[in-house]
Amino acid sequence: MKLRHRLENIYRLGIKELFSLRQDVVLLALIVWAFSFAIYTAATGLSHDLHNASIAVVDQDRSQLSTRLRDALEKPYFKTPVLINYSDIDPVMDSGQYTFVLVIPTDFEADVIAGRKPDIQLNIDATAMMQAGIGEGYINSIFSQEVRTWMGGKTQAAGETAQSPIDLVLRYAFNPNAESSWFTSVMEIINNVTMLSIILAGAALIREREHGTIEHLLVMPLAPFEIMMAKVWSNGLIILVAAGLSLGLVVELMLKVPIAGSEALFLAGTVLYLFFATALGIFLATLAQSMPQFGLLFMLVVLPMRLLSGGYTPTESQPQLMQWIMTFVPSTHYVKFAQSILYRGAGLDIVWPEFAMVAGIGGLFFAFAAFRFRKSIAVMRT
Amino acid sequence: MIPPTGDTQPQNNSMKNGPDTRPAVRVANVSHHYGKTDALLNINLDLDQGRIVGFIGPDGVGKSTLLGLISGARQVQKGDVITLGGDMRNARQRAKTSPRIAYMPQGLGKNLYMDLTVRENLEFFGRLFGQKKSERAQRIENLVQSTGLTPFTNRPAGNLSGGMKQKLGLCCALIHDPDILILDEPTTGVDPLSRQQFWDLIDSIRKARRGMTVLVATAYMDEASRFDHLIAMNDGKILARGTAQELLKQTKTDSLEAAFIALLPEDQRKDHKELVIPPRPESGDKPAIEAKDLTKKFGDFTAVDHVSFRIERGEIFGFLGSNGCGKTTTMKMLTGLLPASEGKAWLFGEPSNGTDLKMRERVGYMSQAFSLYSELTVRQNLDLHARLFHLPPDQLSSRIDDLSTRFGLTHYMDDLAEKLPLGVRQRLSLAVAIIHSPEILILDEPTSGVDPIARDDFWQLLIDLSRNQGVTIFISTHFMNEAARCDRISLMHAGQVLDSDTPAALVKKRGTETLEQAFIAYLKEATGDTDKTGRSANAKDATPGIGEISTNEDAENETFIAAANWAETAVPGFSPRRMWAYSLREAMGLIRDPIRLVFALLGTLILMPVFGLGITFDVENLTYAALDRDQTPESRTYLEGLAGSRYFTEKPPLHSYAEMENRIKSGELALIVEIPPNFGRKLQQNRSPEIAATIDATMPFRAETIHGYVQGIHQKYVGDNIMRETGNVATALPAGIQARYRYNQDFKSIYAIVPSVIALLLVFIPAVLMAVGVVREKELGSITNLYVTPVSRFEFLLGKQLPYIALGMINFSLMTFMAVVVFGVPVKGSFLALVLGAFLFVVSTTGLGLLISSFTKTQIAALFGTAIATMIPSVMFSGMMQPISSLEAGPRVLSMIIPTSHFMTISVGVFTKALGLMALYPQFIILALFFPALTGLSMLLLPRQER
Numbered sequence A: 001m002k003l004r005h006r007l008e009n010i011y012r013l014g015i016k017e018l019f020s021l022r023q024d025v026v027l028l029a030l031i032v033w034a035f036s037f038a039i040y041t042a043a044t045g046l047s048h049d050l051h052n053a054s055i056a057v058v059d060q061d062r063s064q065l066s067t068r069l070r071d072a073l074e075k076p077y078f079k080t081p082v083l084i085n086y087s088d089i090d091p092v093m094d095s096g097q098y099t100f101v102l103v104i105p106t107d108f109e110a111d112v113i114a115g116r117k118p119d120i121q122l123n124i125d126a127t128a129m130m131q132a133g134i135g136e137g138y139i140n141s142i143f144s145q146e147v148r149t150w151m152g153g154k155t156q157a158a159g160e161t162a163q164s165p166i167d168l169v170l171r172y173a174f175n176p177n178a179e180s181s182w183f184t185s186v187m188e189i190i191n192n193v194t195m196l197s198i199i200l201a202g203a204a205l206i207r208e209r210e211h212g213t214i215e216h217l218l219v220m221p222l223a224p225f226e227i228m229m230a231k232v233w234s235n236g237l238i239i240l241v242a243a244g245l246s247l248g249l250v251v252e253l254m255l256k257v258p259i260a261g262s263e264a265l266f267l268a269g270t271v272l273y274l275f276f277a278t279a280l281g282i283f284l285a286t287l288a289q290s291m292p293q294f295g296l297l298f299m300l301v302v303l304p305m306r307l308l309s310g311g312y313t314p315t316e317s318q319p320q321l322m323q324w325i326m327t328f329v330p331s332t333h334y335v336k337f338a339q340s341i342l343y344r345g346a347g348l349d350i351v352w353p354e355f356a357m358v359a360g361i362g363g364l365f366f367a368f369a370a371f372r373f374r375k376s377i378a379v380m381r382t
Numbered sequence B: 001m002i003p004p005t006g007d008t009q010p011q012n013n014s015m016k017n018g019p020d021t022r023p024a025v026r027v028a029n030v031s032h033h034y035g036k037t038d039a040l041l042n043i044n045l046d047l048d049q050g051r052i053v054g055f056i057g058p059d060g061v062g063k064s065t066l067l068g069l070i071s072g073a074r075q076v077q078k079g080d081v082i083t084l085g086g087d088m089r090n091a092r093q094r095a096k097t098s099p100r101i102a103y104m105p106q107g108l109g110k111n112l113y114m115d116l117t118v119r120e121n122l123e124f125f126g127r128l129f130g131q132k133k134s135e136r137a138q139r140i141e142n143l144v145q146s147t148g149l150t151p152f153t154n155r156p157a158g159n160l161s162g163g164m165k166q167k168l169g170l171c172c173a174l175i176h177d178p179d180i181l182i183l184d185e186p187t188t189g190v191d192p193l194s195r196q197q198f199w200d201l202i203d204s205i206r207k208a209r210r211g212m213t214v215l216v217a218t219a220y221m222d223e224a225s226r227f228d229h230l231i232a233m234n235d236g237k238i239l240a241r242g243t244a245q246e247l248l249k250q251t252k253t254d255s256l257e258a259a260f261i262a263l264l265p266e267d268q269r270k271d272h273k274e275l276v277i278p279p280r281p282e283s284g285d286k287p288a289i290e291a292k293d294l295t296k297k298f299g300d301f302t303a304v305d306h307v308s309f310r311i312e313r314g315e316i317f318g319f320l321g322s323n324g325c326g327k328t329t330t331m332k333m334l335t336g337l338l339p340a341s342e343g344k345a346w347l348f349g350e351p352s353n354g355t356d357l358k359m360r361e362r363v364g365y366m367s368q369a370f371s372l373y374s375e376l377t378v379r380q381n382l383d384l385h386a387r388l389f390h391l392p393p394d395q396l397s398s399r400i401d402d403l404s405t406r407f408g409l410t411h412y413m414d415d416l417a418e419k420l421p422l423g424v425r426q427r428l429s430l431a432v433a434i435i436h437s438p439e440i441l442i443l444d445e446p447t448s449g450v451d452p453i454a455r456d457d458f459w460q461l462l463i464d465l466s467r468n469q470g471v472t473i474f475i476s477t478h479f480m481n482e483a484a485r486c487d488r489i490s491l492m493h494a495g496q497v498l499d500s501d502t503p504a505a506l507v508k509k510r511g512t513e514t515l516e517q518a519f520i521a522y523l524k525e526a527t528g529d530t531d532k533t534g535r536s537a538n539a540k541d542a543t544p545g546i547g548e549i550s551t552n553e554d555a556e557n558e559t560f561i562a563a564a565n566w567a568e569t570a571v572p573g574f575s576p577r578r579m580w581a582y583s584l585r586e587a588m589g590l591i592r593d594p595i596r597l598v599f600a601l602l603g604t605l606i607l608m609p610v611f612g613l614g615i616t617f618d619v620e621n622l623t624y625a626a627l628d629r630d631q632t633p634e635s636r637t638y639l640e641g642l643a644g645s646r647y648f649t650e651k652p653p654l655h656s657y658a659e660m661e662n663r664i665k666s667g668e669l670a671l672i673v674e675i676p677p678n679f680g681r682k683l684q685q686n687r688s689p690e691i692a693a694t695i696d697a698t699m700p701f702r703a704e705t706i707h708g709y710v711q712g713i714h715q716k717y718v719g720d721n722i723m724r725e726t727g728n729v730a731t732a733l734p735a736g737i738q739a740r741y742r743y744n745q746d747f748k749s750i751y752a753i754v755p756s757v758i759a760l761l762l763v764f765i766p767a768v769l770m771a772v773g774v775v776r777e778k779e780l781g782s783i784t785n786l787y788v789t790p791v792s793r794f795e796f797l798l799g800k801q802l803p804y805i806a807l808g809m810i811n812f813s814l815m816t817f818m819a820v821v822v823f824g825v826p827v828k829g830s831f832l833a834l835v836l837g838a839f840l841f842v843v844s845t846t847g848l849g850l851l852i853s854s855f856t857k858t859q860i861a862a863l864f865g866t867a868i869a870t871m872i873p874s875v876m877f878s879g880m881m882q883p884i885s886s887l888e889a890g891p892r893v894l895s896m897i898i899p900t901s902h903f904m905t906i907s908v909g910v911f912t913k914a915l916g917l918m919a920l921y922p923q924f925i926i927l928a929l930f931f932p933a934l935t936g937l938s939m940l941l942l943p944r945q946e947r
Helices: A002-023 A026-036 A036-042 A063-071 A086-096 A108-113 A129-158 A181-211 A212-217 A224-254 A264-289 A291-308 A320-326 A330-342 A348-378 B011-018 B063-071 B093-100 B120-127 B131-146 B162-174 B193-207 B245-253 B256-263 B327-335 B378-388 B394-407 B422-433 B450-469 B503-510 B517-526 B533-537 B553-562 B576-592 B594-614 B633-643 B657-665 B679-684 B698-728 B750-780 B784-788 B793-821 B831-855 B861-879 B889-897 B901-910 B918-941
Strands: A055-059 A099-106 A118-126 A167-173 B026-033 B037-048 B050-057 B078-083 B099-106 B180-184 B213-219 B229-234 B239-243 B291-297 B301-311 B316-320 B343-348 B363-366 B440-444 B473-477 B488-493 B496-501 B622-628 B648-650 B670-673 B690-696 B737-741
Touching: A002 A026, A002 A181, A026 A181, A026 A224, A036 A181, A055 A063, A055 A086, A063 A099, A063 A108, A086 A099, A086 A167, A086 A330, A086 B363, A086 B422, A086 B918, A099 A129, A099 A212, A099 A224, A099 B078, A118 A129, A129 B698, A129 B750, A167 B698, A181 A212, A181 A224, A181 A264, A181 A291, A181 A330, A212 A224, A224 A264, A224 A348, A224 B533, A264 A291, A264 A330, A264 A348, A264 B496, A291 B037, A291 B594, A291 B861, A291 B889, A330 B750, B026 B063, B037 B063, B037 B784, B050 B063, B063 B078, B063 B099, B063 B213, B093 B099, B093 B594, B099 B162, B099 B784, B120 B131, B120 B162, B120 B576, B131 B162, B131 B193, B131 B901, B162 B193, B162 B256, B180 B239, B193 B301, B193 B517, B213 B648, B229 B245, B229 B256, B239 B245, B239 B256, B245 B256, B256 B450, B291 B327, B301 B327, B301 B343, B301 B488, B316 B633, B316 B657, B327 B363, B327 B440, B327 B473, B343 B594, B363 B422, B378 B394, B394 B450, B422 B440, B422 B698, B440 B450, B440 B698, B473 B861, B488 B517, B488 B831, B496 B861, B503 B517, B576 B594, B576 B750, B576 B793, B576 B831, B594 B750, B622 B633, B622 B657, B622 B698, B633 B679, B633 B750, B670 B698, B679 B698, B750 B793, B750 B831, B750 B861, B750 B901, B793 B918, B831 B861, B831 B901, B831 B918, B861 B901, B901 B918
Parallel strands: A055 A099, A118 B737, A167 B690, B050 B213, B050 B229, B099 B180, B180 B213, B316 B473, B316 B488, B363 B440, B440 B473, B622 B648, B622 B670
Antiparallel strands: A099 A118, B026 B037, B026 B078, B229 B239, B291 B301, B291 B343, B488 B496, B670 B690
C-alpha cells in the first residue's frame, strides 16, 4: 500500500514534469536541435580526414618528373599546388598560408635516372596538428607511386622490377574507408545525451525553486526522494527517446552510417547512464543559487567530460593521472561501451564490465545526489 | 541648462505664492500595450508643479507603466508625454531633462545594488550625476544624516530591512536635487512605523524644496489620504481624480477603499457584498497550533526570536508585520519546511517536524508567491494535487467540481495558470491548498497585490472555511484592514511578537483610534523610540527596520536647502566619472559573487589543462597483439619492430580468430598483426609473403595515424632485411622525401594546442562573464539607472567592459604562466607582441559579450548564447582543427570576421613559430578594428528606454 502510493507519486510528478517541459519552448527547441541538426552538422561539417590541404612548391628542376609530381597532388586532399620562390618559404609558412612546402632540387630528374637517389625536401607546418602527420603520409605514398610508375615506364626495357620482399596488407576494421562522419555522428549523440540530461534535470529543479513550487511539494505528503525520482525518470525518458530517434533517423537513415551492434543493448546501457547524468544535473542544481550560476557550473563540468571521455580524442594519449581520474567518471565507460556496441558489434558478454562500472559509480553518485538534494531542500530559504 | 523652476530660493518662494501655471507633467492621448494586453488606454493628464500626487489602484492597472513613461524609463508608444517641459519621445530633450528627474521603480530597492554597501550605492549615484568627490561626500553626509542611515553606511544594501532599503532608494534618488520625484509603490511591504517615517521624510524634503513635484503610486488606500491630489486608476483608465475629501464626497463613502470600490464600473462591483464576519463560537478544545519559544537563526542573524502563540480550532489568527519580520520563517517552521533552531511547535498537540507525512495531510499551506505550476492548466493543477494527496479515485472528480464551483474557477478550467488574472490565481492557490480538506490552513500573505473586490471575495471563502467547516486559519498580512478582520492577531517586528490579542483589545490597550496607530505605538515602544527622542539614541540602535527621523524640522530644512544650492552638474558629452561609476560597481559586484569569481579565475585553471591535454592529436600508447601463426625467428624479428616502437604497447599474443574478434570488439586492441604460416620460409625463398594488419577504425583519425606508423615500421624492417641479405643500404625507391617538421620538431600536440587553447579560453570566459554582467542588470532591474540618469550608452558599455578586460588580462597571465611552467611550452617569439595581441583580443571578446548581452533578456540566454556563439566558430573555424588556409569560401569568410582566428595566429605564431610584431602586423590591425565595430553595434542594439 505504502509502496504503491510512493510509486504513484513518482509517476504523477513525472507526468507533471512532462507537461511542464511541453510549455518550455526554448528547452524543447534545444532538445530537437541537439539531436538533429547538431548531429548532422557535426558529422558533415568538420572532417578529420585530410581535406583541402594547402601546398606550395619550389620547383628548381622544372622537369617532366617534377611537373608530374606536382600534378599528382590532387583534390580533395590537396588544393592545387602553387609555385613559389625559395626565398618565400619562410614568410608563407610563418603566416600559415601554406601547410606544406615542397622543394624539388635542381637536376632531380637527372639524378633519379642516374640512380643517385636524390631527396625532395618537404617542409611541414607542424603546428597544423590535424594535417601535418597524415599529410606527410599521403605525400609520401603518392610520390612513391608516381616515381615508381614513372621509372617503370623508363626502365621497362631493362626489365627490372621493383618488387617488395614482403607485402603488408592493411585493413580497417569496422569502418573500411575510415570515414570520420561515422565516428562524429554517434559520438555527438553520446555527448548530447550527457549535456541535455544535466541541463534538463538541473533546470527542472531550479525552475521549481525559482517558482516556489518545490515548497509546495514539500508540505505535501511526499518524500524528497520521490520528487527527485520523478525528475529523473521523466527527463531521462525524454533523452532516451530523443537519442533513440536520433540514432535511427539521423545517423542510420540520413547519414547512412551502419550500426554494427544491437541498438536495444545500447539504449539499455543509456538508461543506466541516465541515472548518473540526471543525478549530476540535480546535484549541480543544489549547488547553484540561480539559473546563471547553474549555467557556469554546468560549463565547468560538462566541457571536461565532453573532451576527456574518449568521444573526441583517444583516451590512451592522455597523461596517466588523467586517465586514472577519468575511470571514475561514468561517461568514459559510456563512451567506451557505446563504441563497442555500435561500431564493433559487441554483445553484453563483452561490454558487461563497462555496464557494471556505469551502474556502480552512477548508483553511488545517485545516492550521494539524493542525499544532497534532501539536505539542500531542508535548509532552503526564500 | 539651469531649469526655470525649483532651483533657487527666491523662485521657490514665488512658486509658493504666485503659482507657475505650467504643468510639471502633461500626458496627452497616451495608450500603451504589452503584446495584446492594453496597459493604458487614452490617458490625458496635467499635473501641477510642487504638489504631491497619488496614483491609487490595485496591481496591474497601469500605474507603473504611466510613471515609467513620465520618468522617461519607458518608451512612449502612442501619445505625448511632456515632463518638466521636455518631450519624453525626443532623445535629446530627454537627456536634457533626465538630470532633473528622480525615479524609484517598484520593488524594494529595485534600482539599488544589493551587493554594494549603503555608501557605495550613494557614491555610485553621485558619480552618475557627475559629482566630484568633495561634493559627493558632503551630499551623502547630509542625506544619511537626515534619513538616519548614518550607522548603517557600511552595511550591504541587501542586508537592510525593507524600510531602510526604501530610505536608501530615496537618498539615491535625491542625491542630485531633482525637480520631480517619481515613487512607484515606495512603501509596499514596509512596516507602518517605517512607512510613517518615510512620508514624514518626504514631507520635510518637500518643505525644503518647495518647487519639487512628487508623484506616488500606492496600493495602500489608507496612506493615500496624505496626498494633495489623487488619481484613481483601473484597467488602464482613470476612474476619478481629486483630493481625498472630494473622492469620499463624490462616492458618499467613509474610506478610500470603499470609495475606490464605488468608483469601479457597475459590472465589476455588482457581485460585491460588504464583508460580514460572523462571531466565532467559543470552543474549549485543545489548541490546533501551539508554538513555544520558536526561534530560527540563519548564521548570526536571528530571523525569529522566541515566538510563542496558541491558536484555537476554527480560529482565524493573523500575523501582522512588515516584509522580513519573520512571518514567513515562522510559518515555514510550523509546516516543517524549516527546522527550528530552538523552541517547539505542536499541531493538534503533536510536535511538528518535517518528517511526519501523516501530519501533512491535515495541513494546507499557501506560500507567499504564487507557487502553483504556471505551465499547467487549472484542472491539471487541481488534479495533480488531489492525486498526490491520494484522494480516492471515485471522489476525485466530484471534489474538483465542487471546489471549482465554490471558488468560481469553472470558466478557467482549461486555461494555463500563468494566464489567469491575479485574483483568480489566488483563489486557485487556495483551492489547491484545501483540496485534501485540511484542518489547518496556513496562508502566507495570500492577498498581496490583489484588488479590493477580489480580496473581499477571498475573505468570504476564508470565513466560510472557518465558521462553517471549523478550519483553523493562520494568515499573515501587512495590510491593516485585513488584520482587523482576524479573530486574534500577533503584531510582529524584527523576529519578535510584540503582543497578541483581538484587534479591538490591542487598540484599546494602546488607547489609539486605529489598529495602525496601535501598531506604531507598539513599534516605538519596542525600539525604545518615543516621539521626541533625538538622533543619538537611535544611532546606537542597530535593530533592522527602524532608522529614525528627526522631528527638528528647521535643522532638516537647512540640510536640504544646503543641498539645493549646488549647481546642476550633469556634464554633457563623455564623462569619465560616469563611466568609472560603472567600472567600480561591476568590479565590486564581481568580487563579491563567489560563483562568478570562481568561474572567472578557476575557470582557466581547470579548463586550461583539460583543453590542453584533451584536445590532442598525439596518438600514443596504442595497444596491439600479434597472431603469430609462423613462430619462426623471422616472424619474431618482424614483430620486434612493433614492440620497439614508442607508439605501441604490446598485449598478450592471440591464439585464435575467435579470440581476435572478441578482443578487438571490446576495444582492448587498436591493432592486430597476423603473420601467416610459412612466413619465414617464403621470405627466405623470396616468395613475397603477406602480412595482414587489422586496425580498429572506430576512431578514424587514430586509424589513419596507426596506418602511417605501421607502414613506417614495415618499411624499416624491409630495408633492414634487404640490407642484411645484400649488404647494401637499399630502399625500395629511386628517390626519397626528407620531411622537415618546422616549428615543432617533435610534432607534439601541446606546442600547437596550448597556444590555441589560450585563445579559446580568452574568448570564452571573458565573453560569457561580460554578457552575464550586463544582462544581470536587466534581470535585477538596475538597468533603469541607464534609462533615467545622464549616463550615456557608451559610458555604460565601456564602464562595464573595463573590469572584464582587466580580468581577461589576469586570465591571460595565468594561462601563459601555466603554458610555460606546467606544460613546458616556451614563448619563443616576442613576448611584447603576445601581450599586445592578448589585450586587443580581450577587448574584442568582451565587446562580443557586450554585443550579445545588448539584445538578450535573461542571464541564462546570454550565457548559453555567448557560449555557443564563441565556442563553435572558435573551435571550428579559427585554425585549431583545420588550418584556415584549408577552409572553403563560407567558413573562410567566417574565420575572417571572428577575432579568435586572428589571435590564434598571433598566439601560435609567437609561442611556437618564434615570430614578432612585424611578421604579424595584419592580425594586429584587424583585431584593433573589432572594438569600434562591436561597441558601435552594441550601442545600436542596447535600448535607451524600456519598451
